[in-house]
Amino acid sequence: xxxxxxxxxxxxxxxxxxxxxxxxxxxxxxELLGLWRAYGGEGKPPQRRFMxxxxxxxxxxxxxxxxxxxxxxxxxxxxxxxxxxxxxxSASPDPDARTRRPTAPTVxxxxxxxxxxxxxxxxRTYEVTVVENGKAYVYNGTTYRSLSRVASxxxxxxxxxxxxxxxxxxxxxxxxxx
Numbered sequence: 001x002x003x004x005x006x007x008x009x010x011x012x013x014x015x016x017x018x019x020x021x022x023x024x025x026x027x028x029x030x031e032l033l034g035l036w037r038a039y040g041g042e043g044k045p046p047q048r049r050f051m052x053x054x055x056x057x058x059x060x061x062x063x064x065x066x067x068x069x070x071x072x073x074x075x076x077x078x079x080x081x082x083x084x085x086x087x088x089x090s091a092s093p094d095p096d097a098r099t100r101r102p103t104a105p106t107v108x109x110x111x112x113x114x115x116x117x118x119x120x121x122x123x124r125t126y127e128v129t130v131v132e133n134g135k136a137y138v139y140n141g142t143t144y145r146s147l148s149r150v151a152s153x154x155x156x157x158x159x160x161x162x163x164x165x166x167x168x169x170x171x172x173x174x175x176x177x178x
Contacts, residue, residue, distance in 0.1 A: 019059040024052050035059075117147075117165045119154075126154050128165070 016038055027035070029048070036051045039058035045051055061067075067075070111117075115130040117137075128150055129138045136143050139150045147161025155164070 016059075016062055018063075019055060021056050021059070024056055111167075117167070119165050121154065121164075 017035070019035060024032075024035075032048065032051055032055065033045055035055045036045055039055055039062065041051070041054065046054065111130045111134040113131050113133050115134075117128040117130065119126050119128075126139070128147070130136075131138055131143065136145055137147055137150050138144075139153065144150050144153075147165065147167075148159060149161070151159035151161045151164035161167075
């Protein structure tokens with residue numbers, strides 16, 4: 001006795017119409033905006049190309065199911081890691097820190113909170129305050145996760161933060177052993 005697998009009929013509702021993905025790019029702006037809103041788009045619509053991608057994803061997720069929780073968590077971690085150099089003040093706390101990849105130790109991690117790094121460069125004096133036990137730096141009212149990012153903001157070009165501020169680890173000082 002053979003069993004025949006039957007495929008579920010695609011789910012649809014009046015508020016979420018079926019979408020022909022192959023023709024999605026040929027829709028006019030008003031029709032595309034209607035689809036975007038029908039599939040949960042809120043606020044100011046994104047650029048057309050992103051609206052098309054979002055409608056396509058949401059339409060498929062509606063019919064075939066969305067990502068499982070593990071995949072969602074992995075995507076969230078990947079997105080967070082893609083934007084490592086953003087200022088810490090705009091970073092949201094990560095509720096699932098267990099999935100973080102270990103980071104390489106930094107030279108400045110040994111600096112205690114409240115330390116001030118002062119550097120004269122091109123006739124001006126720049127001051128950076130160390131916070132979160134050397135894991136973040138405050139410069140000009142903005143918090144950064146990377147001392148190199150602070151140095152880049154000050155100079156307008158790529159710099160090693162520890163080198164710019166004259167910080168070196170014991171292992172790299174000339175004539176000393178770790």
